[in-house]
Amino acid sequence: MSEVITVNLKIWRQEGPDKEGHFEEHAQKITTEASFLEMIDVLNEDLNNKGLEPVAIESDCREGICGTCGVMINGQAHGPRKATTTCQLHMREFSDGDQIVIEPFRAGSFPVIRDLVVDRSPFDQIIESGGYISVNTGAASDANLTPVPKEAADQAFDAAACIGCGACVAACPNSAAQLFTSAKIAHMGSLPQGQPERWKRTESMVGTMEEFFGSCTNHGECHEACPKEISLDFIAFMNRDYMKAKIKNRALSGQR
Amino acid sequence: MNQTTSQRYRVKPIRERRREWPFPLNLYQTAVGRKWVMAATGIGLLGFALIHMIGNLHVYEGPAKMHEYAEALRNLGSGILPRSLVLWLLRLGLMVMFALHLHSAITLKEMSRKSSQSASFTGGEKKYEGGREYIAASYASRTMRWTGPIIALFLVYHLADLTWGWWLGDDFVPGDPYHNLYSSLSRIPVAIFYVVANMALAWHIFHGAWSMFQSLGINNPKYNHLRKGFAASFAGLILLGNLSFPIMTQANLIDEDERLCQVNDLNSNEEVLACLTKQLEDH
Numbered sequence: 001m002s003e004v005i006t007v008n009l010k011i012w013r014q015e016g017p018d019k020e021g022h023f024e025e026h027a028q029k030i031t032t033e034a035s036f037l038e039m040i041d042v043l044n045e046d047l048n049n050k051g052l053e054p055v056a057i058e059s060d061c062r063e064g065i066c067g068t069c070g071v072m073i074n075g076q077a078h079g080p081r082k083a084t085t086t087c088q089l090h091m092r093e094f095s096d097g098d099q100i101v102i103e104p105f106r107a108g109s110f111p112v113i114r115d116l117v118v119d120r121s122p123f124d125q126i127i128e129s130g131g132y133i134s135v136n137t138g139a140a141s142d143a144n145l146t147p148v149p150k151e152a153a154d155q156a157f158d159a160a161a162c163i164g165c166g167a168c169v170a171a172c173p174n175s176a177a178q179l180f181t182s183a184k185i186a187h188m189g190s191l192p193q194g195q196p197e198r199w200k201r202t203e204s205m206v207g208t209m210e211e212f213f214g215s216c217t218n219h220g221e222c223h224e225a226c227p228k229e230i231s232l233d234f235i236a237f238m239n240r241d242y243m244k245a246k247i248k249n250r251a252l253s254g255q256r
Numbered sequence: 257m258n259q260t261t262s263q264r265y266r267v268k269p270i271r272e273r274r275r276e277w278p279f280p281l282n283l284y285q286t287a288v289g290r291k292w293v294m295a296a297t298g299i300g301l302l303g304f305a306l307i308h309m310i311g312n313l314h315v316y317e318g319p320a321k322m323h324e325y326a327e328a329l330r331n332l333g334s335g336i337l338p339r340s341l342v343l344w345l346l347r348l349g350l351m352v353m354f355a356l357h358l359h360s361a362i363t364l365k366e367m368s369r370k371s372s373q374s375a376s377f378t379g380g381e382k383k384y385e386g387g388r389e390y391i392a393a394s395y396a397s398r399t400m401r402w403t404g405p406i407i408a409l410f411l412v413y414h415l416a417d418l419t420w421g422w423w424l425g426d427d428f429v430p431g432d433p434y435h436n437l438y439s440s441l442s443r444i445p446v447a448i449f450y451v452v453a454n455m456a457l458a459w460h461i462f463h464g465a466w467s468m469f470q471s472l473g474i475n476n477p478k479y480n481h482l483r484k485g486f487a488a489s490f491a492g493l494i495l496l497g498n499l500s501f502p503i504m505t506q507a508n509l510i511d512e513d514e515r516l517c518q519v520n521d522l523n524s525n526e527e528v529l530a531c532l533t534k535q536l537e538d539h
Contacts, residue, residue, distance in 0.1 A: 239470065
């Protein structure tokens, strides 16, 4: 059943990375059937009609799989609903007269580009430092040529669910990117296709992560914030693999 | 076309990668490696906390047994090695573990602090106006950096109190732990301080004893549910044992009325033991 509610928005406005930001308040009438991003769209249309600058917000697929959208809603990454991205959050989660504080994801390495849009390119740099995997090119190989144990496939699938939205870093009191990096490491590290470069990749990705982000203290906030419910077990997987990598890479480079 | 990574990305690293040290040492240069050191030294310190607590339970057997236990510690390995050497080696190990644990904690905290700072944040530090609700982080995990210093300060006090005897003055008898423990813990403010510090220790262990499994990558779906229970029971055990000393002293279960025995180098160990046993019987 739909109804129209009025929510009091308190939105972070910032003109650029080096500009000072501030909060702006708007009362917004919206149907409870609207998604959170649609509510912002309506607000932006109103602002536009009034000749004001619309709120900058990032979104792409709007079906919860791309990881582009993502803001702090009342201090919680992706809002109050568990395992839900901002775009999949609906206004029925809120009641008439609620105040909603909307802020960008915050971390030292996530500079605000404008309003609610942050630069998450350090994640790209972590991925890039992971390098390549060795797969034969040419004609597509036969199906099931590379047997993958069921358990390994399951684990890789769970890790691959990570959409790289940055909620883990935003929610972490240490601004650590352990959950993201470990999901990416475990994704390739669990599969046979990822084995040849496994140790090099682990060491390199962790190294890049530590250039940008903080140190994990096992609070577990990231897992709660994660819209894809990536498990903390992957962080343990990464810690284990990193130690192995340090030892193996030394052996591979000929030092004994 | 031929852009380098650093040209393509606008966000610059917060910290530069340093030149790597030789193999085992380079682990300490990285945060993940440093967490391994935190966890490994944590395990050592947990072991010490447990053995220290269990050993001190000898106090309930009376002054003579307590003295015997203290002597046994000093005589560890004395069959082949000089007296007290093994004890001093253990102490050295403890000091190294404490130093590494502290240093890695401080530097990692600093690393996290730097990663959560930006000039564009209100007040420069990461904080959400919408009210940050902690969902998963326990009170223990968030207060590690407060319980840690409390334990460190308590440790200094504890050593000065019962090892060096700074505050007991003439009442401090080197080599008679039962008497010293009684004289110290029978003072109410000291007993309260011991209770508070040991609660901080238990809090610290409650998070640490779980966290170390994650840091060391000890993770198996079969046993994961046991880890938090282990941490809670370990912390509870240490708390129970350590709290019993100030409480039992205040309840007069550990007590002593007069000093009768002189524990010093002039008296032989047998003499002291006989005297302490006699004192217990008289009492």
